[in-house]
Amino acid sequence: MQTILMIIPYFxxxxxxxxxxxxxxxxxxxxxxxxxxxxxxxKNHPSNITFLPTTLSELNQQVNRIVETEVPLNxxxxxxxxxxxxxxxxxxxxxxxxxxxxxMDVIWGDIRKFMTEDLLNAYDIISSRKENISGHFxxxxxxxxxxSLYKKLPNYKGLFEVPQFKWTDEVVLSNYIKSNPExxxxxxxxxxxxxxxxxxxxxxxxxxxxxDKWLWKDGKMLELKNGEPIKEVMYLxxxxxxxxxxxxxxxxxxxxxxxxxxxxxxxxxPHSSINKVVNSIKNLLFGYxxxxxxxxxxxxxxxxxxxxxxKIRN
Numbered sequence: 001m002q003t004i005l006m007i008i009p010y011f012x013x014x015x016x017x018x019x020x021x022x023x024x025x026x027x028x029x030x031x032x033x034x035x036x037x038x039x040x041x042x043k044n045h046p047s048n049i050t051f052l053p054t055t056l057s058e059l060n061q062q063v064n065r066i067v068e069t070e071v072p073l074n075x076x077x078x079x080x081x082x083x084x085x086x087x088x089x090x091x092x093x094x095x096x097x098x099x100x101x102x103x104m105d106v107i108w109g110d111i112r113k114f115m116t117e118d119l120l121n122a123y124d125i126i127s128s129r130k131e132n133i134s135g136h137f138x139x140x141x142x143x144x145x146x147x148s149l150y151k152k153l154p155n156y157k158g159l160f161e162v163p164q165f166k167w168t169d170e171v172v173l174s175n176y177i178k179s180n181p182e183x184x185x186x187x188x189x190x191x192x193x194x195x196x197x198x199x200x201x202x203x204x205x206x207x208x209x210x211x212d213k214w215l216w217k218d219g220k221m222l223e224l225k226n227g228e229p230i231k232e233v234m235y236l237x238x239x240x241x242x243x244x245x246x247x248x249x250x251x252x253x254x255x256x257x258x259x260x261x262x263x264x265x266x267x268x269x270p271h272s273s274i275n276k277v278v279n280s281i282k283n284l285l286f287g288y289x290x291x292x293x294x295x296x297x298x299x300x301x302x303x304x305x306x307x308x309x310x311k312i313r314n
Contacts (some may be wrong), residue, residue: 021104107261110219115234133170197235
């Protein structure tokens with residue numbers, strides 16, 4: 001079996017859904033996680049996640065030495081460094097067939113169901129997004145050629161040297177793979193034909209439209225309709241609606257077999273019919289479609305006003 005190490009540095013304070021995250025990690029025992037962190041290490045955690053105690057300052061020194069430039073490191077800036085993780089954490093990735101980048105705002109489903117042996121044997125770079133590198137799940141074959149790929153990105157040191165996030169992981173690397181002739185000469189095989197998580201744009205990114213739409217059950221992430229599974233995804237990415245999540249009932253030590261994920265929290269029991277009706281009314285008045293309609297209407301009005309002003313000046 002091809003071995004995989006997911007690398008996810010995390011600094012600050014564990015998110016409120018952290019226990020649910022750990023539960024989903026434990027349901028994927030054939031995959032390992034590495035988490036460099038300054039957070040308090042939980043007493044109870046899955047055996048397949050290794051916490052590497054460090055500080056942002058200590059990690060910054062290591063990063064500067066590896067990438068050979070001065071990086072103004074902050075938690076957000078870590079995303080720019082994702083393509084360099086294999087070299088930054090060179091000791092930890094030794095012996096693995098693949099290393100991966102990820103985020104903490106996810107709940108994992110059955111990863112191996114999607115990352116099959118045939119797929120891992122056939123490709124060098126595997127993304128969960130369609131025709132784009134994915135910051136929340138992307139695998140890279142653990143070879144010198146792939147691990148040093150970030151050094152081929154145009155002006156990669158310049159991208160690393162500024163404090164602003166430059167989307168090196170998802171945008172810059174994706175564009176390099178798609179359009180740079182140099183990459184084609186490397187003959188690396190890339191897999192990114194479909195979205196393997198929940199849809200990333202539109203209504204589904206704004207979970208105020210849904211209560212009890214997602215169910216984690218026995219290690220699988222299921223999309224529900226009228227309480228029944230209609231689709232299984234590799235993982236659920238919170239995207240824009242993590243800011244609306246206010247609570248989580250999930251406790252890792254209790255090892256529940258299932259829990260629901262709604263826009264406002266993680267819970268064991270589904271909402272009542274009354275709650276769902278009230279939520280529907282709320283979204284009819286203030287939901288994503290309404291906000292988008294108002295935003296587009298305002299944009300068109302502002303554009304019209306600008307055109308009228310130009311004509312008046314002329």
